[in-house]
Amino acid sequence: MAGLRERKKARTHAAISDAAIALFLEHGFDQVSVAQVAEAAEVSKRTVFAYFPAKEDLVVHRFADHESEPARVVRSRPPGVRPLAALRDHFLAGLRDRDPVTGLNDLPQILALTRMIMETPALRTRAVTFQDGAEQALAAALHETADVPELTARLAAAHVVRTHWLLAMDNFDALLGGRAAADRHPAAVADAEHAFALLADGLGTYV
Amino acid sequence: MAGLRERKKARTHAAISDAAIALFLEHGFDQVSVAQVAEAAEVSKRTVFAYFPAKEDLVVHRFADHESEPARVVRSRPPGVRPLAALRDHFLAGLRDRDPVTGLNDLPQILALTRMIMETPALRTRAVTFQDGAEQALAAALHETADVPELTARLAAAHVVRTHWLLAMDNFDALLGGRAAADRHPAAVADAEHAFALLADGLGTYV
DNA sequence: TGCAAATCTACACCGAGTGCAGAAATATTC
DNA sequence: GAATATTTCTGCACTCGGTGTAGATTTGCA
Numbered sequence: 001m002a003g004l005r006e007r008k009k010a011r012t013h014a015a016i017s018d019a020a021i022a023l024f025l026e027h028g029f030d031q032v033s034v035a036q037v038a039e040a041a042e043v044s045k046r047t048v049f050a051y052f053p054a055k056e057d058l059v060v061h062r063f064a065d066h067e068s069e070p071a072r073v074v075r076s077r078p079p080g081v082r083p084l085a086a087l088r089d090h091f092l093a094g095l096r097d098r099d100p101v102t103g104l105n106d107l108p109q110i111l112a113l114t115r116m117i118m119e120t121p122a123l124r125t126r127a128v129t130f131q132d133g134a135e136q137a138l139a140a141a142l143h144e145t146a147d148v149p150e151l152t153a154r155l156a157a158a159h160v161v162r163t164h165w166l167l168a169m170d171n172f173d174a175l176l177g178g179r180a181a182a183d184r185h186p187a188a189v190a191d192a193e194h195a196f197a198l199l200a201d202g203l204g205t206y207v
Numbered sequence: 208m209a210g211l212r213e214r215k216k217a218r219t220h221a222a223i224s225d226a227a228i229a230l231f232l233e234h235g236f237d238q239v240s241v242a243q244v245a246e247a248a249e250v251s252k253r254t255v256f257a258y259f260p261a262k263e264d265l266v267v268h269r270f271a272d273h274e275s276e277p278a279r280v281v282r283s284r285p286p287g288v289r290p291l292a293a294l295r296d297h298f299l300a301g302l303r304d305r306d307p308v309t310g311l312n313d314l315p316q317i318l319a320l321t322r323m324i325m326e327t328p329a330l331r332t333r334a335v336t337f338q339d340g341a342e343q344a345l346a347a348a349l350h351e352t353a354d355v356p357e358l359t360a361r362l363a364a365a366h367v368v369r370t371h372w373l374l375a376m377d378n379f380d381a382l383l384g385g386r387a388a389a390d391r392h393p394a395a396v397a398d399a400e401h402a403f404a405l406l407a408d409g410l411g412t413y414v
Numbered sequence: 415t416g417c418a419a420a421t422c423t424a425c426a427c428c429g430a431g432t433g434c435a436g437a438a439a440t441a442t443t444c
Numbered sequence: 445g446a447a448t449a450t451t452t453c454t455g456c457a458c459t460c461g462g463t464g465t466a467g468a469t470t471t472g473c474a
Contacts, residue, residue, distance in 0.1 A: 005420075005471060033460060044423050049462065083414040125332060148413045154373055155402055156410045162365040170358065195362055202409030203363045206355045207290040212440060212451075240429060251454045256431065 013051050016041040020058040025112055029059070029120045056126040059117065063130045066101055070160060071137035075145055083146050087160055088196040091167070095188050098181055103168035104188055106181040114172055135161045156199075163195050220258050223248040227265035232319055236266070236327045263333040266324065270337045273308055277367060278344035282352055290353050294367055295403040298374070302395050305388055308371075310378035311395055313388040321379055342368045363406075370402050 019041040023032045034055050038045040052058050070087060077086035094102040100110050117123040139157035143150050170191060174184045198206075226248040230239045241262055245252040259265050277294060284293035301309040307317050324330040346364035350357050377398060381391045405413075 008471090009421090034462085035460080045461095046424080046463085047422060050422080053462095055461065084410060125336065128335070129332065142414055146414050151373075151377065151398055151401065152405065152410075152413050155370060155405055156414050158369040158373055159366050159410070162369055163362060166358075166361055166365055191358055194358065198359065198362055198409070200409045200411040202405070202407045202411075203291060203359075203366070204407040204409075206359050207349055207353050207363055210441080215440090216452090241431085242429080252430095253432090253455075254453060257453080260431095262430070 012041075012043065012047075016043060016048055016051055017058055017061065021113065024059065024116060029116060029123060054126075056122055059113070059123055060126050060130070063127055067130050067133040068137050069101075070134055070157075070164070071141040074138065074141040077145075083142055084156075084160075084196065084200055088192070091164065091192055091196075092189060095171075095185060095192065101164075101168060102188070103171035104175070104181050104184060106175045111175060115176060118169075118172070131161050131165060159199055163199060167192055167195055219248075219250065219254075223250060223255055223258055224265055224268065228320065231266065231323060236323060236330060261333075263329055266320075266330055267333050267337070270334055274337050274340040275344050276308075277341055277364075277371070278348040281345065281348040284352075290349055291363075291367075291403065291407055295399070298371065298399055298403075299396060302378075302392060302399065308375060309395070310375035310380075311382070311388050311391060313382045318382060322383060325376075325379070338368050338372060366406055370406060374399055374402055 016037065020032075020037040023037060023040055034048055035045050037058065038048045041048070048058075052061065070090075073086050073090045074083045077083065091102065093099075095104050098105045100114070103114070105111070117127055135154075135157045138160060139150075139154045142148055142156055143153035146153075148156070167188070171184060171188050174187070175181060223244065227239075227244040230244060230247055241255055242252050244265065245255045248255070255265075259268065277297075280293050280297045281290045284290065298309065300306075302311050305312045307321070310321070312318070324334055342361075342364045345367060346357075346361040349355055349363055350360035353360075355363070374395070378391060378395050381394070382388060
C-alpha cells in the first residue's frame with residue numbers, strides 16, 4: 001500500500017504545486033520563474049521538472065482529472081437514458097454543486113485561480129489541450145455505447161465539449177462581474193438547458 | 208504606393224518563411240533551431256523575430272488569412288440564404304476546388320506541410336489557436352446578420368468551426384493513407400453534408 | 415546494520431525570445 | 445545630388461524554460 005516513499009512523493013508534489021500557485025497568484029504566472037518556485041518549495045529546479053513536465057502543469061495538472069469525465073458519464077448512464085440527457089443532467093448537477101468546472105464557483109481562491117488561467121495565454125492554451133483528450137474519450141464512449149457512426153460520434157463529442165466550455169466561460173464571466181454564484185445560478189441553468197436543447201434539436205431554427 | 212522599403216520587407220518575410228519551411232520539412236520542426244533558419248535566410252536571428260513573433264509562426268502565419276473566412280462567408284451571403292447553408296456551400300466549394308483548408312489537397316508539398324503541422328504538437332496547438340479567432344469572428348457575424356441571441360451565436364460558431372476542423376482532419380487522414388484527392392472527394396462531400404445536416408437538425412436522432 | 419534502488423541535487427548545457435547600442439540602408443529635404 | 449533624419453538590421457549579452465549527467469542522499473528491504 002502507501003509506503004513512506006509514495007506518501008512523501010505525494011506531499012512533495014502538493015507542496016511544489018501549492019507554493020507555485022501561491023506565488024503565481026501573488027505576482028502573476030509570467031513574473032515568477034521556475035527557479036523561484038523551486039526555492040519557495042525548498043527543492044531544486046530539477047526536482048520541479050521531475051514532478052511536473054512543464055511550468056504550466058504546476059497550475060493545470062488538476063484538469064487532467066476531468067479529462068475523462070464526460071466519457072465516464074456516458075458510460076455509466078443508467079440503461080434507457082440517452083447520452084445527451086446524461087451529459088446535460090450531469091452538467092446541471094455540476095451547477096447545483098458549484099463544481100468549479102462549470103464556472104459557477106465563487107470561492108475567492110477558485111475565482112482567482114480561474115481568472116489567472118483565463119488571462120494567461122499559456123495556461124489557457126494548456127487548459128484547452130485537455131479538452132482534446134476529453135473529446136477523444138467522449139467520442140469513443142459514444143461510438144461504443146450508443147450505436148452511432150464514428151464520424152457522428154466525433155462530431156457530437158466535439159460539440160458537447162465546446163458547449164461545456166462556453167457555458168463555463170459565461171458563468172465565470174458573470175462571477176467576475178461581481179455576481180454571486182447563487183445569483184447567477186438560475187440563468188446558468190437556463191443557458192445550459194438552451195445549449196443542450198440546441199445540441200439535440202440543431203441550429204436549424206436559428207441559423 | 209509600394210516603396211522599395213515595403214517591397215523589400217515583403218521579400219524578406221517570404222524568404223525567411225520559405226527557408227524555414229524547407230529546413231523544417233527536411234529535418235523536422237524541433238530539429239531545426241531559429242539560428243539555423245536565420246543562417247539559411249542570410250539574416251540575423253534577431254531579424255527573424257522582427258518578422259515573426261514566434262518560431263511556430265514561421266509555418267502557420269498563412270493560417271491568419273483564413274481566420275476571418277467563415278465570418279466573411281456569413282456576412283457576404285446573398286439575401287435569403289441562411290448562414291448555415293452559406294457555410295456548408297462554401298465548404299463544399301472548398302472541397303471541389305481542393306482548398307487546403309478542407310484537407311483535400313494532395314499536392315505533395317501541401318500534404319507534407321500539413322502532415323508536419325499535425326504531427327508537431329507546438330504547431331498543432333498554434334493552429335488551433337487561430338480557430339479561436341475564427342470562432343469569435345463568426346459568432347459576431349451570426350449575431351449581427353442573423354437575428355440570433357448572443358449565446359446561441361457563440362455556440363453555433365463553436366460548432367461550425369469544430370465541424371470544419373474535424374472534416375478537414377478526416378480528409379487529410381484519408382490522403383495520408385495514400386488515397387488521391389479525387390478518390391476521396393465523394394466521401395468527403397457525403398461526410399460534409401452529413402455533418403452540416405447534423406448541425407442543422409441536431410444530435411437528437413443519434414444520441 | 416548494511417546494501418540496493420530510487421530520488422534529489424548541483425552544474426553545465428541548449429534553444430527560444432528580448433533589450434540595447436551602434437552600423438547600415440532607405441527616405442526626405444534643400 | 446549631398447546632407448540629414450528615419451527606419452531597419454546586426455551582434456552581443458542576457459533571461460528563462462527545459463534536459464543530461466554524475467554523484468550525493470534517502471529510503472526500502474534483508
